[in-house]
Amino acid sequence: MRLILLGAPGAGKGTQAAFICKQFGIPQISTGDMLRAAIKAGTPLGLAAKQVMDSGALVSDDIIIGLVKERITQPDCAKGFLFDGFPRTIPQADAMKAAGVKLDYVLEIDVPFEAIIERMSGRRVHVASGRTYHVKYNPPKAEGKDDETGEELIQREDDKEETVRKRLEVYQAQTRPLVDYYSQWAATGDANAPKYRRIEGMGSVDEITRKALAALSS
Numbered sequence: 001m002r003l004i005l006l007g008a009p010g011a012g013k014g015t016q017a018a019f020i021c022k023q024f025g026i027p028q029i030s031t032g033d034m035l036r037a038a039i040k041a042g043t044p045l046g047l048a049a050k051q052v053m054d055s056g057a058l059v060s061d062d063i064i065i066g067l068v069k070e071r072i073t074q075p076d077c078a079k080g081f082l083f084d085g086f087p088r089t090i091p092q093a094d095a096m097k098a099a100g101v102k103l104d105y106v107l108e109i110d111v112p113f114e115a116i117i118e119r120m121s122g123r124r125v126h127v128a129s130g131r132t133y134h135v136k137y138n139p140p141k142a143e144g145k146d147d148e149t150g151e152e153l154i155q156r157e158d159d160k161e162e163t164v165r166k167r168l169e170v171y172q173a174q175t176r177p178l179v180d181y182y183s184q185w186a187a188t189g190d191a192n193a194p195k196y197r198r199i200e201g202m203g204s205v206d207e208i209t210r211k212a213l214a215a216l217s218s
Ligand code: AP5
Pocket: 007, 008, 009, 010, 011, 012, 013, 014, 015, 016, 031, 032, 033, 035, 052, 053, 054, 056, 057, 058, 059, 060, 064, 084, 085, 086, 087, 088, 092, 119, 120, 122, 123, 124, 132, 133, 134, 135, 137, 138, 158, 167, 201, 202, 203, 204, 205, 208
C-alpha cells in the first residue's frame, strides 16, 4: 500500500497515520517529523528549516523532494509507505510523478478551519516518535508524558494561534490545489492515477479511523 494523506494543518493526518500504518505494516513518512528531527539534532538542514517552520511558511521544494526521494529507497519502504504532509505543493507532486512513484490512494481528511485552532492549541507531541496527543480529545495516560516511553511531551513552536493562521493561509494557497490535482487525475481513468477518497475529519479519533480504513478498501 502506497498512499498520501492530504489535509489542512491539524486535520488529523499524523493521528490517523499511526493507525493506518499499523494496519498495513508500512512506515509513516512525515516530512514535518523529519524536519523536526533534523532541528533537534542540530543538522545543517535543521538549522535552515527552523526559522521557516516557526514562521508557518514552507521549506523549499528542492530540499523536501531530495529528502523524500532518499527516504523511499530505504528497505522498510519496499512494502509501501504513507506520505503525511507530503506532497504539499504542485512541484512536489510533479516530482513524484516524474520519478514514476506509483501511488494507490490519496486520502483527504476534511476538517473545517474553525475546528483547527482548538485542535492545535491543545496538541502535545512526543518528538522522537511523532506520536500526537490532545489535552482534551486524545489525552495521554499520564499528563505530559508519552504513553509508550514515559518521556516528556512538548508543544510545537508553530502551534501558536498566529502561526496556525499563517499555516492555514499557506495551505489554501499552496497545498489545497492538490485536491484538484489528484481528484482530476483520478477522474481521467489513467491506470497510473491513485484512487481519490475524501472523508469528513470531524468526530472521534476512532470514528475517523474506521472511515479511513473503509475508504482504503473501496
Ligand atoms: P507538518 O508537521 O506536516 O504540519 P501540518 O501539515 O501543518 O500538519 P499538522 O502536523 O499540524 O497536523 P496533522 O494533520 O498531522 O494533525 P494531528 O494528527 O497532529 O509540517 C510542519 C511544517 O514543516 C510546515 O509548516 C512546513 O514549514 C514544514 N514542512 C513539512 N512538510 C513539508 C513539505 N512537504 N513541504 C514544505 N514544507 C514542509 O492532529 C492535530 C491535533 O488534533 C492533535 O492534538 C490531535 O490529538 C487532535 N485530533 C486529531 N484527531 C482528532 C479528532 N478526530 N477529534 C479531536 N481532536 C483530534
